Amino acid sequence: MRRRLVLNGGEDIHRCLVCEIRDQSVCNAIDDNELAILAKASKQLSLPPATTLIEEGSAAQAFYNVTAGTVKLFKSLPDGRRQITGFADVGHFLGLTNAGTYSFGAETVNTVQVCRFMRPQLEILLNDYPLFERRLLAEVTDELAEAQEQMLLLGRKTARERVASFLLARMVHRPCQVKGEENIVSLPMTRVDIADYLGLTIETVSRTISSLRREKIIAGTDHHGIRVLSPTRLQGLASGQEHS
Amino acid sequence: MRRRLVLNGGEDIHRCLVCEIRDQSVCNAIDDNELAILAKASKQLSLPPATTLIEEGSAAQAFYNVTAGTVKLFKSLPDGRRQITGFADVGHFLGLTNAGTYSFGAETVNTVQVCRFMRPQLEILLNDYPLFERRLLAEVTDELAEAQEQMLLLGRKTARERVASFLLARMVHRPCQVKGEENIVSLPMTRVDIADYLGLTIETVSRTISSLRREKIIAGTDHHGIRVLSPTRLQGLASGQEHS
DNA sequence: CGCGCGTTTGACGAAGTTCAACCCTGGTGG
DNA sequence: CCACCAGGGTTGAACTTCGTCAAACGCGCG
The missing domain is CATH 2.60.120.10 (Jelly Rolls)
Incomplete structure (x- = not known):
């Protein structure tokens, strides 16, 4: 054989x-x-x-x-x-x-x-x-x-939870190796792709990211890179522990 | 070995x-x-x-x-x-x-x-x-x-499309063998299970099934069995060809 | 008979979509 | 070299779909 x-x-x-x-x-x-x-x-x-x-x-x-x-x-x-x-x-x-x-x-x-x-x-x-x-x-x-x-x-999470889960998954699953830049998430794809991945519209993705930024949970470097300021809060959001 | x-x-x-x-x-x-x-x-x-x-x-x-x-x-x-x-x-x-x-x-x-x-x-x-x-x-x-x-x-279909897809999948994937009863779909699970599978609430599932029944696309036998009257229309619904 | 569970139906409200305008940036060509 | 343009991104307002809350129904079982 x-x-x-x-x-x-x-x-x-x-x-x-x-x-x-x-x-x-x-x-x-x-x-x-x-x-x-x-x-x-x-x-x-x-x-x-x-x-x-x-x-x-x-x-x-x-x-x-x-x-x-x-x-x-x-x-x-x-x-x-x-x-x-x-x-x-x-x-x-x-x-x-x-x-x-x-x-x-x-x-x-x-x-x-x-x-x-x-x-x-x-x-x-x-x-x-x-x-x-x-x-x-x-x-x-x-x-x-x-x-x-x-x-x-897709079936059970809110828009906030989806975006948080996405950012978190990319952070832990694909860590930035540069020293002192551990919590940088790279987003090579466009907003359209993110939306189509999360089952949302580009507007909702954009609004949600802006909202997380206002709350100082993340900070934008540019459109294709995001710094996570509070991984803990992001983790909490991703698993739906916001109101409970 | x-x-x-x-x-x-x-x-x-x-x-x-x-x-x-x-x-x-x-x-x-x-x-x-x-x-x-x-x-x-x-x-x-x-x-x-x-x-x-x-x-x-x-x-x-x-x-x-x-x-x-x-x-x-x-x-x-x-x-x-x-x-x-x-x-x-x-x-x-x-x-x-x-x-x-x-x-x-x-x-x-x-x-x-x-x-x-x-x-x-x-x-x-x-x-x-x-x-x-x-x-x-x-x-x-x-x-x-x-x-x-x-x-x-879960990410892209409407409630109607989800329910239609579900019924259709169960019909083709698990055909009822009894002669003359080809288009009977068996639903051993409760509405809660269907809802949790389709990413909807039980109310939406119930309303949608009622609506399909009113439109004579399906007919209810009892709560755990449904007869499909128009597989073609169901197929159309499932793939989102309702308005186009 | 009455209780409990699963289902149905209705009224209302909220989350997210749609539509539209605007902004920013990088590339192109005058 | 700079103005313009196109594509992606952001923001706002109105609208739609679906979820929430509540009440009623029907069926099986003790």
Whole structure:
């Protein structure tokens, strides 16, 4: 069953070997001395902002691993209403599906680098490397837990709670490494994207952020960066402990 | 690596062998002549309505496969607001998680039969039967797609569209087999559960159903059964094509 | 019979959307 | 070099949908 792929050059294996985010992603399930196979199975792409990676309803042909930047995943209604179901950033994969077609769309938010695996290659990896499959199962299970948390947000939280949850999640999940700048939240996406992610309108998002700013819970650096002044109060807001 | 479990009786293997819903579930990944191992790894439980299967935040010790009835999965906020993230019925599993604790709760809706796998046993099955793991990956991937669809509903659909989507999903996904009763939707759960699933209040759910009834799109049999008179119009409503 | 639970219906109010105007910033071209 | 323009963001006022509160209904069960 195991099929060996022949290595045709030195640069391919080099790519995966020096990949800085390998141990953040599913690729860390492949052994160091087998990286040639991984490198051969995938192709690295660099994509400008607002590039469509996946067209909703199109044939499922590829699987992507994000190595730089942020990709938004979404579903739409015929009349154009859109719900962003998640942001895939460094270390996350996208494009897994059982059906023959994608049930969702994907578009780059900023400049993005991905490794693309065509479906047959992915199948081979799954078959040959049990650890890879296990790691993928773990990853999908995590995604599902996140999706459930988001359903709670969309179904039961107020606008304030949604925005607070969003900022908090981005703060803890993607901390700014710069010393003394720990509580800076980076928001590469536009207000439209945030609104479509939180199930609100851009006006409500804008008003809510302004309101949090007036209350000194956050402070704006610019439109794509926010400093959290009181993580505690933000946490309280996010879990709905404002009035109780 | 493969560990053989010893069979200690005839009835255990019999249970899985005669299991009528096996090929609807992850268990169909296990070969007929290996069913003894499956039977040994699991225990069948019968549970009355409103039984807590999983306590939110408790230690993750077991994995369940539903063989009869319906289980609701949910997440809650400290003040009691609740979001039902899905209903697991015949053939579906529940209880998979990466973390050591469950991030969600689970409770039976009606009388339920489950097969319970303790975590160590599940690990063994995953390690020894690649097909089982593959099947589970497929199942979780499907769950994720469903979750995304539900996010679209919760974030972007109106009350009418939500109720229509819900009824339609239950109709196509769980057709009534009785001849001449094809368009009967069974609703084992209460209005509270429906509301908590759709991100609405019981009053709004009730009003919306009444409204659909007045418009002759559906007809009520009793409170836990509804006949769909016009699947086409329901479909139109569900996808938001009312005004366009 | 009467109690309790789940459901339905109505009147009212609040949260968030819609519509519209305005502002700010960065890029382009005269 | 600066004016203009376009796209994203903010703010305000009116409106709509859905939630809240309250009352009544119906059904099953002790």
